[in-house]
Amino acid sequence: MSEEQERPPVFGSxxxxxxxxxxxxxxxxxxxxxxxxxFNR
Amino acid sequence: xxxLDWAVLAVSLAGIVLYGLWRGRGSDTTQKYLLAGxxxxxxxxxxxxxxxxxxxxxxxxxxxxxxxxxxxxxxxYFGLPLAMIIIAAYVAPRFHASGVYTAxxxxxxxxxxxxxxxxxxxxxxxxxxxxxxxxxAPALVLTVIMGWPAEVTTLxxxxxxxxxxxxxxxxxxxxxxxxxxxxxxxxxxxxxxTALWLSPVDLGGALQVAGAAGRLNPAVWTxxxxxxxxxxxxxxGGMFLALAYFGCDQSQVQRYLTGKSIAQAKLSxxxxxVAKIPMQFFILFIGAMVFVFFTFTKPPVVFDPGVQAxxxxxxxxxxxxxxxxxxxxxxxxxxxxxxxxxxxxxxxxKAMDVARAKAATLAGHExxxxxxxxxxxxxxxxxxxxxxxxxxxxxxxAAMSTISAEINSLATVSVIDVYRRHMKKEADDGHYLRASxxxxxxxGLYAVVTAQYATNLGSLIEAVxxxxxxxxxxxxxxxxxxxxxxxxxxxxxxxxVLLGEAAIFATRFGTEITxxxxxxxxxxxxxxxxxxxxxxxxxIGRPVG
Numbered sequence: 001m002s003e004e005q006e007r008p009p010v011f012g013s014x015x016x017x018x019x020x021x022x023x024x025x026x027x028x029x030x031x032x033x034x035x036x037x038x039f040n041r
Numbered sequence: 042x043x044x045l046d047w048a049v050l051a052v053s054l055a056g057i058v059l060y061g062l063w064r065g066r067g068s069d070t071t072q073k074y075l076l077a078g079x080x081x082x083x084x085x086x087x088x089x090x091x092x093x094x095x096x097x098x099x100x101x102x103x104x105x106x107x108x109x110x111x112x113x114x115x116x117x118y119f120g121l122p123l124a125m126i127i128i129a130a131y132v133a134p135r136f137h138a139s140g141v142y143t144a145x146x147x148x149x150x151x152x153x154x155x156x157x158x159x160x161x162x163x164x165x166x167x168x169x170x171x172x173x174x175x176x177x178a179p180a181l182v183l184t185v186i187m188g189w190p191a192e193v194t195t196l197x198x199x200x201x202x203x204x205x206x207x208x209x210x211x212x213x214x215x216x217x218x219x220x221x222x223x224x225x226x227x228x229x230x231x232x233x234x235t236a237l238w239l240s241p242v243d244l245g246g247a248l249q250v251a252g253a254a255g256r257l258n259p260a261v262w263t264x265x266x267x268x269x270x271x272x273x274x275x276x277x278g279g280m281f282l283a284l285a286y287f288g289c290d291q292s293q294v295q296r297y298l299t300g301k302s303i304a305q306a307k308l309s310x311x312x313x314x315v316a317k318i319p320m321q322f323f324i325l326f327i328g329a330m331v332f333v334f335f336t337f338t339k340p341p342v343v344f345d346p347g348v349q350a351x352x353x354x355x356x357x358x359x360x361x362x363x364x365x366x367x368x369x370x371x372x373x374x375x376x377x378x379x380x381x382x383x384x385x386x387x388x389x390x391k392a393m394d395v396a397r398a399k400a401a402t403l404a405g406h407e408x409x410x411x412x413x414x415x416x417x418x419x420x421x422x423x424x425x426x427x428x429x430x431x432x433x434x435x436x437x438x439a440a441m442s443t444i445s446a447e448i449n450s451l452a453t454v455s456v457i458d459v460y461r462r463h464m465k466k467e468a469d470d471g472h473y474l475r476a477s478x479x480x481x482x483x484x485g486l487y488a489v490v491t492a493q494y495a496t497n498l499g500s501l502i503e504a505v506x507x508x509x510x511x512x513x514x515x516x517x518x519x520x521x522x523x524x525x526x527x528x529x530x531x532x533x534x535x536x537x538v539l540l541g542e543a544a545i546f547a548t549r550f551g552t553e554i555t556x557x558x559x560x561x562x563x564x565x566x567x568x569x570x571x572x573x574x575x576x577x578x579x580x581i582g583r584p585v586g
């Protein structure tokens with residue numbers, strides 16, 4: 001297996017890992033929006 | 042600072058320096074000195090990348106920014122995960138596979154020598170300006186705490202960093218970054234725990250007070266080109282800035298060029314994609330909790346001790362102080378009666394801000410900014426013994442990790458892209474190794490000298506980001522051309538960068554558009570003009586590149 005094809009330790013492939021990070025960002029923004037709405041006056 | 046604080050600070054710093062010297066031993070070739078022999082594991086690179094970005098400014102200024110403006114600054118990092126995905130997928134593999142020492146070396150392989158030279162010079166100017174700011178922040182700390190002259194502090198700090206960076210090269214820098222990041226994390230946890238512990242209200246009450254003051258606003262959806270921090274500028278502008286910083290700035294690129302494989306480099310980047318936003322949220326939350334603390338404990342009228350002392354000497358200060366005290370008492374009463382007294386709380390806050398501005402005006406500092414002094418004032422006056430030393434160690438660790446990476450990368454570009462490429466092309470490896478050590482020492486001393494001028498730039502973190510934004514758009518645009526536009530020529534890339542920089546400076550000095558958008562504008566202008574110039578060159582049939 002070449003260096004480029006070496007698999008990440010989680011999610012099985014780089015493509016899926018990138019998607020996971022992207023979804024994580026969406027989740028963070030949603031959580032921060034909820035946090036702002038609940039606590040900020 | 043008491044003896045235990047000094048002991049904690051001294052042991053932490055000595056430990057970091059000795060560890061760096063030990064880890065950097067054996068850097069006896071140029072490749073080992075500048076790229077650690079490409080042996081670094083992902084976790085060392087990941088924490089090194091994080092430590093390099095988290096400077097002393099992050100501790101000192103970000104917490105203060107949250108105190109005065111709330112947590113909305115965290116949105117600045119919303120684009121970072123997207124940038125990291127792009128860099129991990131497209132940029133890091135190409136840099137690694139091409140076996141380059143610097144990002145700019147890659148540009149010559151793709152375009153030509155003059156494009157590489159132009160971009161290298163832009164990096165040297167931009168990073169050379171920023172390194173002084175990074176070094177001046179801890180000088181500010183010691184000036185406030187001990188009254189040491191800033192010149193002495195920057196010299197001591199600079200010489201310490203120069204010592205292990207010159208000796209061990211990037212291996213020493215990366216492994217000290219690793220330890221420094223751990224010290225920083227400890228310092229952050231200690232700061233938040235102490236701020237909460239010292240506040241007379243529990244976490245729920247603290248959230249209520251900070252929320253009433255509008256300090257708990259990590260997501261603001263209002264779209265405004267002139268507003269620095271909202272979700273839109275964070276995701277779009279922040280992504281462009283992070284792409285430029287992590288993908289084109291040698292101080293970061295060099296971290297993941299040391300990886301033992303492409304996969305290890307990618308993992309280090311993706312770790313930052315996940316960890317950076319929570320870390321910034323945590324730091325800003327500390328600032329919000331410091332605000333809560335000063336809701337129940339009377340703060341100084343102005344946090345900058347110099348401005349405060351001048352104001353106290355001025356005629357009319359007593360009246361301003363009375364005004365401030367009345368407003369603070371009203372704010373405290375409103376906070377204790379929350380919920381239901383938000384309007385009173387905000388009115389009292391406004392009155393305090395007016396009194397603070399009046400005091401600063403009396404001191405001759407109209408339009409003052411004491412953001413950088415808020416956290417330090419809290420730490421030195423209210424933190425328990427031992428914790429002060431730990432937080433000081435964290436601030437120093439943050440400063441050292443950033444400065445060491447910056448002088449190391451400046452030296453690398455100076456030697457690889459300028460000296461070896463244009464001045465002495467055929468020399469043995471030992472010669473370039475010695476040149477790299479000399480260049481590291483030179484840039485370290487340069488940082489010490491320029492730091493003297495950096496202490497009057499207002500909020501330091503914004504000053505650094507502002508400086509970066511004047512040049513990053515051009516850098517990002519040319520790398521965008523290199524990676525994604527195979528038909529663009531060297532001529533197109535070279536003039537594209539010049540036009541892009543012209544557009545950024547015109548935007549900066551001719552409009553009110555906030556700096557986060559400079560990268561977007563510069564990058565787009567470079568790419569469009571690079572493509573057009575290359576296309577014109579082909580159409581008129583002239584040899585290009």
